Amino acid sequence: MAASPTDRKYSKEHEWLKIDGDAAMIGITDYAQEQLGDVVYVDLPEAGGTITQFEKMGEIESVKAVSDLFTPASGEVLEVNQQVVEKPELVNSDPHGAGWLIRVRLSDASETEKLLSATEYDALIQAQA
Amino acid sequence: MPDQQTSTLRKTPLFDLHEQQGGRIVPFAGWAMPVQYRGIVDEHNAVRTRAGVFDVSHMGRLFVAGTDAVRLLRRALTYDVAKIDEGRGHYTLLCNDDGGIIDDPYVYRLDAERFLFVGNGSNAERDLEHVRSLVEPGMDVELLDRQEQTVMLAVQGPAASGYLARIIGPEVAALEKRGCTELPFMGYKLFISRTGYTGEDGFELATSIEAGRALWRQLLAEGVEPCGLGARDTLRLEAALPLWGNDIDEKTNPYEAGLGWVVSLGDGGEFVGRAALQRIKASGVPRKLAHLKALDRGVIRDHFPVLHRGEVVATVTSGSFSPTLGTSIAMAYLPVAQAVEGTEVEVDVRGRRLRAMVVRRPFVASGAVSQRTAQQQTASSKQQNA
Numbered sequence: 001m002a003a004s005p006t007d008r009k010y011s012k013e014h015e016w017l018k019i020d021g022d023a024a025m026i027g028i029t030d031y032a033q034e035q036l037g038d039v040v041y042v043d044l045p046e047a048g049g050t051i052t053q054f055e056k057m058g059e060i061e062s063v064k065a066v067s068d069l070f071t072p073a074s075g076e077v078l079e080v081n082q083q084v085v086e087k088p089e090l091v092n093s094d095p096h097g098a099g100w101l102i103r104v105r106l107s108d109a110s111e112t113e114k115l116l117s118a119t120e121y122d123a124l125i126q127a128q129a
Numbered sequence: 130m131p132d133q134q135t136s137t138l139r140k141t142p143l144f145d146l147h148e149q150q151g152g153r154i155v156p157f158a159g160w161a162m163p164v165q166y167r168g169i170v171d172e173h174n175a176v177r178t179r180a181g182v183f184d185v186s187h188m189g190r191l192f193v194a195g196t197d198a199v200r201l202l203r204r205a206l207t208y209d210v211a212k213i214d215e216g217r218g219h220y221t222l223l224c225n226d227d228g229g230i231i232d233d234p235y236v237y238r239l240d241a242e243r244f245l246f247v248g249n250g251s252n253a254e255r256d257l258e259h260v261r262s263l264v265e266p267g268m269d270v271e272l273l274d275r276q277e278q279t280v281m282l283a284v285q286g287p288a289a290s291g292y293l294a295r296i297i298g299p300e301v302a303a304l305e306k307r308g309c310t311e312l313p314f315m316g317y318k319l320f321i322s323r324t325g326y327t328g329e330d331g332f333e334l335a336t337s338i339e340a341g342r343a344l345w346r347q348l349l350a351e352g353v354e355p356c357g358l359g360a361r362d363t364l365r366l367e368a369a370l371p372l373w374g375n376d377i378d379e380k381t382n383p384y385e386a387g388l389g390w391v392v393s394l395g396d397g398g399e400f401v402g403r404a405a406l407q408r409i410k411a412s413g414v415p416r417k418l419a420h421l422k423a424l425d426r427g428v429i430r431d432h433f434p435v436l437h438r439g440e441v442v443a444t445v446t447s448g449s450f451s452p453t454l455g456t457s458i459a460m461a462y463l464p465v466a467q468a469v470e471g472t473e474v475e476v477d478v479r480g481r482r483l484r485a486m487v488v489r490r491p492f493v494a495s496g497a498v499s500q501r502t503a504q505q506q507t508a509s510s511k512q513q514n515a
Binding site for chain 2: 037038040041043061063064066089092
């Protein structure tokens with residue numbers, strides 16, 4: 001598996017957080033989409049809602065199973081990726097790019113200290129393999 | 130998959146080839162089997178549009194031969210095997226004394242006194258014991274369990290015939306639907322039938338381990354898609370084919386499952402479960418296996434409750450995502466009044482209500498996908514030439 005992109009932070013639940021000012025984009029990692037298999041549905045929080053770091057924010061469903069989605073950061077949901085809602089397979093084909101899930105306005109920038117760097121995340125998934 | 134687990138599971142003679150191919154191995158009915166290689170949806174679509182190959186060596190393969198083979202099988206099965214012509218096969222049921230379904234084997238008649246009985250992998254040993262227990266002293270019949278000595282493959286899809294004819298011979302293409310025969314292949318005997326569990330045209334083949342491995346390799350080299358259990362399940366569900374252990378089992382009878390056509394009562398032949406089945410047929414059944422298509426987003430899965438007008442009336446027996454339809458499909462035993470095309474029900478999906486409608490089987494018709502693609506190609510080339 002290719003090294004995880006260094007332009008973002010990671011959670012132990014295999015989500016990534018890409019910060020852009022006081023907002024951030026959230027998605028799941030390449031490792032996560034590979035483990036899941038073909039994604040057929042994503043159940044995401046609505047724009048305007050608030051989410052809390054490391055709590056369940058939705059579900060992601062593959063042919064064989066459904067998995068909980070946890071948010072790597074707290075904040076207000078600004079936008080849901082409609083493309084992914086309509087074509088869930090984007091999560092498999094481009095998990096770090098077009099397969100992004102939601103955009104949030106971060107409520108506490110210091111929370112990112114609890115997340116992993118790309119190197120730390122890669123070490124984690126190496127150990128799990 | 131951790132080595133600890135694999136060591137207690139049985140492996141088919143192709144196991145190392147699945148690992149080499151990047152197959153994701155999971156436990157299934159006591160066997161270590163590939164659930165997918167490239168991905169369930171890709172494999173599913175390959176079978177609907179071209180051809181895929183499945184290792185089904187875990188299934189039971191029992192040869193029944195002798196002058197009393199017909200007599201023995203008549204006692205064991207609900208279907209009157211005397212009606213099966215030589216060189217043909219038929220779907221059958223093995224029932225218990227209460228008319229509950231023990232297994233749903235396919236039986237092939239190779240000649241007047243020689244049959245091949247193919248049962249589910251999870252029931253292979255039980256099927257053999259059940260059939261053996263019905264052998265009466267003095268019966269001229271031999272039971273030969275050939276599972277361990279052979280490999281079984283399923284090659285399914287609109288292009289399956291072409292691939293196999295090129296590798297094995299033109300007799301493959303000449304086989305009629307549900308026909309079966311034995312052909313020479315690599316110096317061994319190869320059993321082949323034009324049957325399958327995907328709803329597409331296709332074949333099932335059984336042969337020696339050496340020939341089976343060579344055939345698997347050659348099919349892959351020719352471009353046939355290796356397919357795992359994941360795609361096998363989505364394909365059979367789209368074809369509305371029941372899965373023993375989910376949609377049918379010892380607690381269900383053929384009539385409520387829509388399998389009355391496989392119960393032969395007319396010839397008067399005695400078989401296990403006959404009296405019970407006669408009673409059930411006469412009194413009618415209160416529920417029927419219905420086919421549900423989701424109207425809302427989400428995936429209906431096994432064991433989810435099904436509601437009608439707010440009341441729980443059934444439990445899902447099989448449910449999954451249909452790659453061809455792009456929506457979820459499922460089966461459940463509904464009360465007869467609701468098991469009617471057009472009835473709307475709700476399925477409780479982890480607390481959320483998902484609307485679904487009762488539809489006619491199958492969800493996807495045989496050849497529908499490849500025919501639609503061919504029609505689209507004809508239409509677009511007409512447009513270009515206009």
